[in-house]
Amino acid sequence: MRQTNPILYRRPRSVPVLVLVDMQQEYEIAGRPLALPRIGPALENCRRALGHARDSGIQVAYVRWIGAPLFQAGTRFARWIEGFEPLGCDMIFDRDRPSCYASPAFADVMERGSPPLVVAGFAGEAACLATAIDGYHRGQDVTFLCDASASHALDGIAAEDIHRSVSAVLRAFADVTDTQAWIDASAPFRTTASISRPTHAHD
Numbered sequence: 001m002r003q004t005n006p007i008l009y010r011r012p013r014s015v016p017v018l019v020l021v022d023m024q025q026e027y028e029i030a031g032r033p034l035a036l037p038r039i040g041p042a043l044e045n046c047r048r049a050l051g052h053a054r055d056s057g058i059q060v061a062y063v064r065w066i067g068a069p070l071f072q073a074g075t076r077f078a079r080w081i082e083g084f085e086p087l088g089c090d091m092i093f094d095r096d097r098p099s100c101y102a103s104p105a106f107a108d109v110m111e112r113g114s115p116p117l118v119v120a121g122f123a124g125e126a127a128c129l130a131t132a133i134d135g136y137h138r139g140q141d142v143t144f145l146c147d148a149s150a151s152h153a154l155d156g157i158a159a160e161d162i163h164r165s166v167s168a169v170l171r172a173f174a175d176v177t178d179t180q181a182w183i184d185a186s187a188p189f190r191t192t193a194s195i196s197r198p199t200h201a202h203d
Contacts, residue, residue, distance in 0.1 A: 014116070016143070016186065018053040019061045019100060020046065021121030021128055023084040026070055026077040033070060036122065036150045038159070045148035045179040046120050047083060052183045059115075060090045063106060063127075067096040099130035101138070116141040118182060119174070120148035124166045132174040142174035145182055 023046065026034050036042075053060050064078070065071035071078040086092055095103035101110075110117065117135055119128055119142060128149050135142040144167070151163035170176050177185075 015058065016116040016118045017059045017061050017110070018049060019063060019117050019119045019121075019131070020050065020084065021063050021100060021119060021131065022065055022123070023062065023081050023121055024064055024071065024077065025079050025081055026065075027122045028081055029077065032077060034123070034152070036152065036159070039122075039150055042122075042148055042150040043081065045145065049118070049120050049145060049148050049179050049182065050084070052186070056186065058186070060086070061093065061106070061109075062086050062090055063093045063095065063100040063103060063121075063131075065096065065127075066094040071096075097130075098126045099134045100127065101131065101134040107138075110135075110140060111138055114140060116143065118143045118145065120145040120179075122150060124149040124151035124163050125154065126152075129166055129170060132170050136173040143182060144170050144174045144176045145179050146170075146176050147178045 026032050027036050028039050028043070029035055030037075050060065052058070062080075062084075064080075066073050066078060080086070091109065093100065093103040093106040093109075095106070101107045117131075117140055119131055121128065124146075128144060132142045132144055146163070146167040149163070151159055151166050153159040154162050167176050
């Protein structure tokens, strides 16, 4: 059972939504067209972000490619990466273009509630970048977890250099931070059970 966190009722619009983008096997299976060879550290940080959201009662939204040539529904490569299967309380959105806002349902939910978005996932130079720019133009606050994402090499430029450049460009449209900094900053949304209380000595 997921525990309800009473802290989340106090300022509902200040409570973020963790948006996990394209946590699909296409990105981790060696030899696939979109495989990211050094995906491991980014995946680990995605796990940490997801674990924090679960522990805190922060809503999680999964957005995935469905229908594009490499993400045909029912194929192995469109399936969730192991450990990132959504729970019944999570939101799931499908789209066939880079921005998460290409899903009409995602756009409707996020624009209506206007929560701060915390974006992590793949790939940085496509879906994450497009989503942050779209969110900015819709007036939403967006945070990009740069170490919980990875980018592809492009035109002879190394993947690490592309990702560093994408993270720099994103600063024009979003807050760019790392996973641990976000976890620390969102500590007020921890469940009351996880907040330590001082012990009092007894006479």
